[in-house]
Amino acid sequence: MSEKGDPKAREARIREALLGFGAERLTSPDPKKSGVALSAVMPGERMLEASEWLLKEGYTLLDLSTCEFQEGFLVSYHLDSFTEPFRLALRVLVKDKEKPVTPSIHPAFQGAEWHERESFDFFGVVFEGNPNLVPLLLPHDLPGPPPLRKDPKALASLDALGILGDGAAKEGGKGKEGGENGV
């Protein structure tokens, strides 16, 4: 498990490792305001490597929160180590909306299987390598598109919300009634 040490050194180490896995837009938002200490956008194909490294560091997958934006599906992996207050939010942007596919991190975090199945249920995001990608919470024969996908008109832009930036939200997307009549 990761040694307890200087928080700054730890942050630098994790930053460096994540950069090594091809992380982009690495930011450290104020944990008091957003709840995460480090946020990064990862390339989907390197996510598994990164999670294997993080597992060795003593990190745990808390949850996997998917959200649909104009740019694509943003899959946020929230990870925590429980030994020190340093929560990570690693994001994978699945750009192809027609066939959203991203590799599964099941080999590292077996608990991700269910979270991925849940995202598959709600958004139709396919996680390649998940051993049992069948509907988990919804009936297997549910008609229609995945229920949490939004009406294209109601979609917000990722950049306008600024959740991948420094946390400071810009004016934008205001007045849109998100999901009221999502498909």
Next chain:
Amino acid sequence: MELSLLYFVKILVAVLAIIALMVGNAIVMVYVERKAAGFIQRRPGPYEVGPWGTLQAIVDSMKLLAKQIFVPANADYILFFLAPILAFFPVLLLFLPIPFGPYLTSWETPDGIILILAFAGFGVLSNLLGGWASNNKYGVLGAARAVSQSIAYEIPLILALLAVIYQAGTLNLSEIVEAQGSWPWQWNLVCQPLAFFIYLVSLVAETNRAPFDLPEAESELTAGFHTEYSGMGFALFFLAEYANMLLVSFVCATFFLGGYKGPILDGFWWTFIKAYLVMFFIVWIRWTFPRVRFDQLLNINWKWLLPLSLLNLWVTAIVIKVIG
């Protein structure tokens, strides 16, 4: 012993009386058990039907009589209906040699206990058939458990009784009672404490009561072998369970607690008081303990009760040889 008409009439009356006793016992015990469970759990138990809820058991049995009997698809019809009947009727026979009072024995036979032990095995057969015939996986698991549990626990049960039989030198139940004195320290309980303890544990296991209620383990197998039974089928299983409890309690009273003998005024009331005390003990532990696991159940038997009962038998034999 010649077979005469009078003799048959006596047996017939005895059988009818035993049926009445079994049904009456079930009704009383359902009430007592529910009331005791309620009081232990600090709630009033049955309360609404009749004064203090005394009519609850009768009303419940009426309900069971009126209920539709549900037969699952692909169930084996004959065995499915045969099983509850098989559970109930052999128990009738088992009450025949029990000496309720000094002259109150249905069938005075020199080998009464052999009869009881021989026919006691029928109960588990009905459990097996019921579980098997109802085409239910829980039922089959329950039936399998019932068989191995019953077979395992019959051995220490017999060995524990055998020690008493050695001591009394007879298989006749009345004579075993006669061999004991009137006062509690003259009972077999005192000179055979280990046998009494082994018998007590085995009787709980033989009657499938908690903490040894594995064949019907509610939280694991929903209801075990009688999962698919409803209405009268269920009622008969229920009746058989209480009848079995009553039987082993009577045997316990006869063998270890001095039967119909008591400090004052021997009579059948002593048998009943003692048997019902044993029944209350069974009820009491049911509402106190969690259930054991199946391998533990068998371990208790093969690793503890069986060696202990053999040891007990051995010591008894030596002592008898030395003294007598």
Next chain:
Amino acid sequence: MASSNFNFINPFTFLNVQDSPGTYVGDFYTDNFEKGARAGNVILNLGPQHPSTHGVLRVLVELFGEYVLRSEPVLGYLHRMQEKMGEVKTPYQYLPNMGRVDYLNPIAWNWAFAGAVERLAGLEVPEKAEWLRVVSAELNRISSHLLWWGAFVMDLGGVTPILYAFEEREKINDILQIVTGSRLTYNYFRFGGVGQDADGRFVDLIKDFVPYMRERLKMYKALVTENIIFRRRLEGIGPMGEDICRRYGATGPIMRAAGVMCDTRRLYPYGIYDRFDYDIPTGPTDDCMGRYLVRLEEIKESLRILEQAVRDIPGGPHIVAKAPKPAYKLPAGESYFTVEGARGQVACHIISDGGKTPYRIKLRAPGFSNLSLFAEAAKGTLLADAIAILGSLDLVIPEVDR
């Protein structure tokens, strides 16, 4: 098949059916599960209606004799699409839903959602409100653990203790009813405070309750914890070490029983938890017994917090002066807030685009991750042990299914 006429069948049909898969027409999940089964093994559906699956969980198990070879929980029987509901209601209107996500520990969910909204909106919470939040959350934790305790012992066949647990639970319900007005699905928190202030009776009842509960814990110990049957049923059953917990994301008492001091109250102090002196119990063993002991210790620690809390009660308002109205709009942005619930880390992730309703609400249920661990922990155990493991995970199905 309606059985109107007598059909005499081969008694071995039961075995034959098992030998040729496909004879039984199972549903989608049974068929899916059956693909991996060995011929001759029995596939058993535990649930959705089963006495020990606490609600409507369904677990498919492959049995060899009584040994569980493989198992797979099937969820969704109580799925209510809480996350979608969050997208069509304003945050204020969505708040009552939090009491329904986990009906045994609603205060933690109240706090997770209210906390996430406050974090996003930058709302300050008055001191008195924080005090009320801590006290109600700890009371709720005790009541949740009590019900788990009773239900767990019932899974193991002891029917009586759950009714003793309910005595204490009723007392806690009486206390919480004073401030929340309800007895089960509390909707107590508001953005920037709590719904109602406490009166003197609230404090008095807590003062009475703490010593009473300590006495009862002694009885619990004598009746259940030290009982030989109970100990033999739990010791060494279902070990879940730190590694497996990390891989599956298990939190709460399961992770703590594995020896990791993971507690959000300590790690990311929220509310006024940093004022109180309490320990985070970690388990002596990582088996069912360890998890059991950790939860009982947690009741004691919660009592300690309550004892300190009633000693020093802050004054002031119980809600901020300009509390958000029902039509309150969230500012655009994202926030993530975690709370230590009775079952583990409860988290709420809100993304807002500044519209009338939140853009996305993700609820992280601890039971969801904890249950995903079951399949691995139950492998190769006896059926009765699998039930004990299932019970030791402390599942609340509405929370798992959301």
Next chain:
Amino acid sequence: MRAIWDNIKGLYSLLVGMKITIVFLFSPRKTVHYPRKVVERENVENYRGPLELTRGKKDPAKTPCISCQLCVKACPGNCITVVKGKEGKAPSLWTYDFSYCCLCGACVETCPTGALAFSHRVYMVAKSREELLLDLLADLDDRVKKSPQLEAKTDAKSDAKSEAKTDSKADAKAGAPAKKDGEEPSPA
């Protein structure tokens, strides 16, 4: 050897458990046996039951509701219907579907005139869904008929307390069925 000793000690633990349950067997029951006994008044008073309209300060027979529809908009379950009357601001219809209500209190908190409050009807029973569609104006009229004068709040509290005392006294008389609580009957 140690295992054997453990098992023998375990038998003692079983006896301890049996002692506990036999003591409970002979100790008094904890259940409040509902039709014969009721819970203390104090416990009922803070219970949030179905909504009711409060009585106006000036005219105790009228509701202070001004039909502003704020509660209708605030309600997450859409269970409130308020129709404005022809004269003034007073409502002519105020119905509320209790089967959809989640008792969250959004309406009570948004009401600008304090016209809404939670009742304390613990013993409310309905036999069908239609019975749960409550007409609060009729309910208010019922209450006005019962006690035309508006009691001051402090009086009501002390009254409740004294009643609770008599209740507890009645309960103390062992087994004697306590007199029925002064609860308002549920609107049929």
